[in-house]
Each structure stands twice: as structure tokens, then as C-alpha cells.
Amino acid sequence: MKERIAITGMGIVSAIGMNAEENLLSLKGSKHGISKIKHIDTTLKDNILVGEIKKTNQELEEILGLSSPNNFSRSSMFGAIAAKEAILDAGIETKENTSIGFINSTTVGGMDMVERFYDNFLEKEEYQHYIEVHDAGSNTDLISEYLGINGFVTTISTACSSAANAIMLGARMIESGRLDQVVVGGMDGLCKFTINGFNTLMILSDTFNQPFDENRKGLNLGEGAAYLILESEKSYKKRNKKPLAYLGGYANANDAFHQTASSEQGDGAFLAMKNAFEVAGMKPEDIDYINAHGTATPNNDLSEGRAMVNIFEGKVPQFSSTKPFTGHTLAAAASVEAVYSIFALRENLLFPSLNFKENMKEFDLTPQLILEEKEISAVLSNSFGFGGNCSSLIFVK
Amino acid sequence: MERCYINGMGCISGQNTFEGDFLENPIDYSKTNIIHVVKPDYKAFIPPAAIRRMSSGVKNSIVASTLAMDEAQVKELDGIITGTGMGCIQDSEKFLDKLIGFNEQYLTPTSFIQSTHNTVGGQIALKLRCTAYNFTYVNTGGSFQSALLDGLIQVKNEGKNNILVGGIDEIAEYTHKLYQAIGHIKEDGEADYNILENRSKGSVAGEGAVFFVLSNEKKESTSAEVVDTHIINNLKVNGVNGFIGDFLQHNNTKLEEIDAVILGNNGDIDFDLYYDEAEKLFESSKILYYKHLFGDFMTAPSVSVWLASNMLKKQQIPNILYKIDKTRSSKPLRNVLIYNQYRGKNHSLILMKNV
Numbered sequence: 001m002k003e004r005i006a007i008t009g010m011g012i013v014s015a016i017g018m019n020a021e022e023n024l025l026s027l028k029g030s031k032h033g034i035s036k037i038k039h040i041d042t043t044l045k046d047n048i049l050v051g052e053i054k055k056t057n058q059e060l061e062e063i064l065g066l067s068s069p070n071n072f073s074r075s076s077m078f079g080a081i082a083a084k085e086a087i088l089d090a091g092i093e094t095k096e097n098t099s100i101g102f103i104n105s106t107t108v109g110g111m112d113m114v115e116r117f118y119d120n121f122l123e124k125e126e127y128q129h130y131i132e133v134h135d136a137g138s139n140t141d142l143i144s145e146y147l148g149i150n151g152f153v154t155t156i157s158t159a160c161s162s163a164a165n166a167i168m169l170g171a172r173m174i175e176s177g178r179l180d181q182v183v184v185g186g187m188d189g190l191c192k193f194t195i196n197g198f199n200t201l202m203i204l205s206d207t208f209n210q211p212f213d214e215n216r217k218g219l220n221l222g223e224g225a226a227y228l229i230l231e232s233e234k235s236y237k238k239r240n241k242k243p244l245a246y247l248g249g250y251a252n253a254n255d256a257f258h259q260t261a262s263s264e265q266g267d268g269a270f271l272a273m274k275n276a277f278e279v280a281g282m283k284p285e286d287i288d289y290i291n292a293h294g295t296a297t298p299n300n301d302l303s304e305g306r307a308m309v310n311i312f313e314g315k316v317p318q319f320s321s322t323k324p325f326t327g328h329t330l331a332a333a334a335s336v337e338a339v340y341s342i343f344a345l346r347e348n349l350l351f352p353s354l355n356f357k358e359n360m361k362e363f364d365l366t367p368q369l370i371l372e373e374k375e376i377s378a379v380l381s382n383s384f385g386f387g388g389n390c391s392s393l394i395f396v397k
Numbered sequence: 398m399e400r401c402y403i404n405g406m407g408c409i410s411g412q413n414t415f416e417g418d419f420l421e422n423p424i425d426y427s428k429t430n431i432i433h434v435v436k437p438d439y440k441a442f443i444p445p446a447a448i449r450r451m452s453s454g455v456k457n458s459i460v461a462s463t464l465a466m467d468e469a470q471v472k473e474l475d476g477i478i479t480g481t482g483m484g485c486i487q488d489s490e491k492f493l494d495k496l497i498g499f500n501e502q503y504l505t506p507t508s509f510i511q512s513t514h515n516t517v518g519g520q521i522a523l524k525l526r527c528t529a530y531n532f533t534y535v536n537t538g539g540s541f542q543s544a545l546l547d548g549l550i551q552v553k554n555e556g557k558n559n560i561l562v563g564g565i566d567e568i569a570e571y572t573h574k575l576y577q578a579i580g581h582i583k584e585d586g587e588a589d590y591n592i593l594e595n596r597s598k599g600s601v602a603g604e605g606a607v608f609f610v611l612s613n614e615k616k617e618s619t620s621a622e623v624v625d626t627h628i629i630n631n632l633k634v635n636g637v638n639g640f641i642g643d644f645l646q647h648n649n650t651k652l653e654e655i656d657a658v659i660l661g662n663n664g665d666i667d668f669d670l671y672y673d674e675a676e677k678l679f680e681s682s683k684i685l686y687y688k689h690l691f692g693d694f695m696t697a698p699s700v701s702v703w704l705a706s707n708m709l710k711k712q713q714i715p716n717i718l719y720k721i722d723k724t725r726s727s728k729p730l731r732n733v734l735i736y737n738q739y740r741g742k743n744h745s746l747i748l749m750k751n752v
Contacts, residue, residue: 107513135537135695144630144631157513192496259519
């Protein structure tokens with residue numbers, strides 16, 4: 001890496017809290033956010049558990065001070081809340097600041113509003129303003145406008161690894177001298193489209209998700225948004241800002257195995273971790289904690305577990321999946337977990353993998369089961385998605 | 398820092414652009430508000446069973462990316478980067494139709510799986526067994542330019558070679574109607590759709606799949622150099638001069654060194670003002686436009702890069718691209734600038750050079 005990429009702010013909304021502080025308290029207290037669906041009208045509501053944010057759209061509008069009607073989807077309201085927190089945390093100005101960028105990511109964009117009015121759009125003019133925010137980028141644009149960012153803005157969609165790739169691009173934009181400060185992360189709200197899509201794939205669990213457990217039944221979908229502020233050395237030093245942590249390394253690779261499934265040995269995952277170590281100039285033994293992708297689907301945990309065993313040559317460091325707390329927040333997952341990784345560094349804490357009972361028979365891997373205090377100087381965070389997309393990030397003190 | 402060359406291209410569009418034809422026999426679309434791609438012979442590129450399963454955007458992408466890689470004579474890539482405004486909207490519609498129409502019953506995973514934005518990137522990686530970097534940008538009218546910028550950084554700054562970059566969007570029937578209902582697409586039944594003469598609300602809809610192989614090595618197939626690209630999300634009309642001026646200055650290029658400018662005029666009465674403003678800046682450059690031949694779609698700027706590359710390589714500009722019908726300088730084409738915005742947002746500049 002050419003220069004150290006600092007993280008100078010973060011913000012998050014998830015099923016376990018509407019800001020960073022609340023999320024940390026829930027993690028420390030082993031308080032998960034998984035429950036039955038309350039705010040989305042789906043016929044599947046009695047069949048599945050989700051990590052839902054316990055706020056109606058109207059309550060979210062009130063938090064943001066939005067007037068009605070507006071074009072905000074549930075996802076973009078989460079995005080605006082979390083990004084605003086990150087910017088405040090970093091203490092940076094957005095207005096008149098041309099060296100700040102915004103790299104967002106999402107899988108659903110405005111789908112929640114589109115599916116709600118889909119059949120009535122042509123007849124009911126009062127709903128038509130939601131048509132133009134169907135596409136992902138228009139949702140990013142709404143948030144940019146809300147935050148007052150007028151510069152380099154883009155959106156990434158690589159399924160469940162989206163936010164990791166947003167973080168990675170942010171770092172590369174700084175390294176290539178194109179930006180000094182950049183808001184990076186992801187957002188996804190629950191909607192029927194996603195819930196039903198995952199349901200047809202038969203990877204949703206009707207109970208609390210159990211990553212890396214022999215009897216895991218699948219994932220709980222979640223919703224949320226999280227953002228980091230990445231900053232160049234020149235920029236944070238100039239304003240005497242103390243970074244929260246640094247992005248040590250990153251990598252993106254493709255499994256090139258199947259459109260939705262991961263390869264048996266986790267080739268893409270292995271490659272992503274390997275390349276991230278290379279970029280960071282680190283060795284596997286430098287890692288103190290892994291925040292695993294750990295979705296609790298039979299397929300993911302097997303291939304990710306194998307990839308971890310392979311890359312760490314059997315000596316896998318302490319690891320956990322925090323998805324039993326939040327559910328799988330899809331595009332937001334990697335930034336949600338980036339925030340948790342930074343908590344781990346800052347608080348010197350290992351967070352537990354909830355709901356775990358029994359080791360998988362394919363390998364001898366037991367996730368971290370209790371909250372533990374321990375000096376942590378480097379965290380590896382994995383995120384993998386459909387389309388073979390695999391990304392790994394390394395956060396350091 | 399390395400230079401970034403375009404070593405191969407593939408273009409599936411509303412014109413016959415996939416067989417080496419450079420608008421020699423352009424199709425006239427002045428009487429329509431929707432322009433579909435001219436379908437290539439998919440059978441020559443994709444197994445029959447897959448043809449039936451894939452949406453048109455995926456199929457067009459497989460063909461265009463294959464053409465680009467064949468021309469560049471590369472089999473392995475250091476990255477696959479796609480941009481798409483609406484993603485695989487045909488499959489999204491299919492899934493939504495059932496989801497809403499049958500109240501969440503009788504759903505199958507196929508259209509859900511294929512509806513994800515990164516389907517094209519994933520499919521190409523699968524086909525090539527390519528485990529390299531794989532990104533998908535979905536930023537409305539800046540989707541393709543984001544992909545191009547990423548590829549440019551990889552080649553110029555990060556020592557990567559042979560990066561496949563593409564822009565894809567497909568027309569889907571119901572979504573098309575919805576965007577027409579809100580005035581993004583021109584109404585049916587206008588007397589003609591001459592986008593220069595008759596500005597009205599919205600644009601003529603188009604679709605396409607255009608792929609490039611970016612490389613740091615110049616070779617026989619090299620058509621042009623991509624010097625730089627820049628995107629910003631928001632700009633007022635009176636900011637256009639500064640936007641272009643700063644970009645050119647940053648690239649040590651003077652206004653008068655720009656031999657041709659490709660503008661994104663789409664006949665939208667509310668937003669073509671940006672291009673009017675840009676046009677005023679260039680007194681000696683050739684002023685070109687292209688959306689009358691291809692329609693407009695979120696990744697339409699990918700077509701303009703294809704046009705600029707061809708112009709620079711062949712040192713020839715098809716007459717039909719001239720916006721201002723007067724012969725300006727007759728110097729050889731060296732620098733081509735592309736300016737595009739999408740409904741007043743996603744302003745982008747791309748500077749290309751002959752090699």
C-alpha cells in the first residue's frame with residue numbers, strides 16, 4: 001500500500017441499535033435483534049426470523065426531518081442516518097468540500113417502494129415519484145443531497161460483499177490521489193423482493209441463525225446501513241484528527257464457481273484473504289480476530305471454514321460471526337461488520353458468535369463463544385456474495 | 398504511471414455495430430421513441446440452452462465481451478468491471494410480476510438469481526473461470542463511467558493489465574412504461590423524434606452492451622488511449638464551464654487542443670441546456686452527438702467511448718454524428734472529449750487520445 005488509509009469516523013444503524021454506541025452496548029450485552037417481521041407485509045412473516053430495525057418508515061422520516069412526500073426508500077433512510085453519524089463522528093465538512101466523495105452500495109435500492117406500488121403506478125399519480133428511485137444510484141443521490149455532498153459519488157452492487165467493495169474503492173481513490181476524504185459503506189432495507197428471493201433459494205432459517213454449527217439451518221435476513229469515513233494521511237494530519245483505526249489491507253476476488261453457491265473449498269474466499277494479506281504486507285499469524293462472513297447457510301460456512309483452515313494452515317485465530325446479532329444485512333453487511341471490527345480494535349474485545357452448539361464435522365472450528373477482553377491489533381473481516389464476489393478487509397490499530 | 402489503452406471493443410447497440418461496421422449504413426430512428434438493440438447471432442457465442450435462460454442484457458454482454466477480448470487477443474483478465482443503471486431489469490420484472498401478481502406464491506429462484514445487478518460480471522467470470530477482481534457499479538447515469546474510472550486506476554496506478562470494462566442496460570416492457578409515465582421517456586405519438594430540432598420532455602429510450610479491454614500495452618489492435626475520466630453527481634448549468642475547464646487543465650490540455658467533442662444531447666427540453674452551455678466553450682472543435690442513433694439509457698456513454706475509439710483509430714468521423722453541420726478544423730483527430738449528464742445529475746467527462 002502506498003499510504004496508510006485512516007478511518008476517522010463511523011456510523012451505523014442495525015437491528016441492535018440506531019447508532020454506534022447502541023450497537024456496541026448490544027454486542028457487549030449479547031443482546032441480539034432477531035425477531036419476527038413487524039413492519040413488512042409479507043405472507044412469510046410467520047415462517048422466518050429477521051434482524052429488523054424496529055422503526056416504521058414514518059419514524060425514520062421523523063429522525064431525518066424529511067417532509068412528505070419524499071422519494072426516500074427504507075434503505076436510503078437507513079443510509080442517510082448512518083452516513084450522517086459517520087460524518088459527525090469524523091468532524092468533517094461536506095458543503096463546499098470538493099475533495100470528499102461518497103461511495104455507497106446497495107442491492108435493493110428503492111425496491112421496497114416499487115414493490116409496494118408496482119401494480120398501481122400507472123393509475124395512481126401520487127405514487128409515481130417513487131418510480132425514479134427504483135434504481136440503486138438514485139437512492140445514493142438522495143443521500144448525497146441530504147448530506148450536501150457534491151462531488152465524486154458512485155454506487156456498487158456486488159450482492160453480499162457490496163460494502164466491502166465500497167470500502168476498498170474508497171481506499172483506492174485516496175491512494176490514487178483522487179480523493180482525500182470519502183464516505184464508504186452500504187445500506188439495505190428489508191423488502192418482499194429480497195425475502196421471497198432468498199426464500200426460493202431455501203436458505204432462510206425459521207429459527208435463530210447458528211453460524212458454523214453442525215445443525216445450522218440457514219440465514220436470518222437483516223437490514224441496516226453503516227459507513228466509515230476514510231481519510232488520507234495528509235488530510236487527517238492537517239486537521240489534527242486522531243484516527244479510530246486504519247484500513248490495513250483489502251482484496252476482491254471471484255470464486256468463478258456458480259452464480260449463487262460458493263465452491264466447496266472456498267477458492268474465492270481463500271484468494272480474497274490471501275491477496276488482502278499481500279496488500280497489507282501482513283502474514284496470517286498477525287491476525288488476532290476474524291469477523292467471519294458466517295451467514296449460517298450450509299454452503300457458506302463450509303466453504304468459508306475450509307478457506308480459513310487453508311489460509312491459516314490449521315491455526316485459525318479466534319473468530320466469530322456477528323450475524324446472529326443483526327441478521328444478514330446484505331449490501332450493508334461488510335460495513336456493519338467493519339464497524340464491529342473497529343469496536344474490537346478500539347475496545348480490545350472479542351464478540352461472541354451466538355447460538356452456537358456443535359462443531360461442524362468437516363473441520364475442528366469453534367467460534368468465539370463469550371465476550372472476551374484481549375489485546376487486539378489486527379482484525380480480518382470477510383464478505384462473500386452471489387456472482388462469486390469475495391472480499392476481505394483488514395483493520396489495524 | 399502507465400498509460401491506459403483500449404485494445405479491444407465489442408458493441409451491441411441499436412445500430413449494426415458488432416461486425417466492424419462504423420455507421421456506414423446507419424439505421425434511421427427519427428420516427429420512434431424506443432430503440433432496441435440489433436440482435437447479434439447469439440448462437441455463435443452462447444450454447445442454445447443458455448440463450449433461452451439469459452435475459453437480453455446478459456446475452457448481449459456475453460457477445461460484446463467476447464468480441465472485445467477476441468479483438469484484444471486476450472484470454473485472461475486482471476479484472477471484470479461492469480456498470481449498469483437498472484441492472485437485470487427484465488428478470489427483476491419477471492420476479493416482481495409473480496411476487497405481486499400471485500401474492501408471493503409460485504416463485505422460482507431463477508429470475509431472482511438473475512435479477513441481481515452483478516449477474517453479468519458473475520456470468521462472465523464463470524464463463525472464463527476468472528477469479529480476478531470483479532466489480533459492478535450501479536450509479537444511474539454514472540454507472541459505466543465509474544467502471545471506466547476503476548479500470549483506468551487499475552491500469553494506470555495499480556500495475557494491472559487487461560481489464561474488461563463494460564456498460565449494460567436492457568429495456569424491460571413495464572419499467573419502460575413507468576419511466577414514460579413520469580416523463581423520463583418521450584411520449585408516444587410525437588410527429589417526429591428529431592432530438593436536435595424538437596426538444597420535448599424526456600429522451601428516446603435505448604439499450605446496449607458495450608465492452609472494452611483496457612491495457613497498459615500498446616499493440617496492433619489498440620484503437621485509442623483513455624487519458625482520464627471524472628464524475629461528479631451534481632452541477633448547475635453555470636458550472637459546466639468550470640467543470641470542463643478544471644478537468645482539461647488537470648490533464649494539461651487546452652480547449653483548442655480538443656479536436657472533437659461528443660455531447661450527450663438526447664432532446665430532453667429540461668436538460669439539454671447543459672450541452673448548449675458546453676458547446677459554447679468549443680469554438681474550433683467538431684461538435685458531435687450520437688443519441689439520435691442509439692437512444693438514451695443510463696450506460697449510453699459506453700457507446701460514445703466506442704465511437705471515439707473508432708474515430709481516433711480510423712481518423713474518420715461518420716457524417717451522421719455531426720451536430721453542427723460545418724466543417725471546422727481539418728487537422729488529424731488527436732484529442733476527443735466526451736461530456737454526458739443524466740437528467741442534470743451524474744456529470745462525466747472522458748478524455749481520449751489517438752495513439
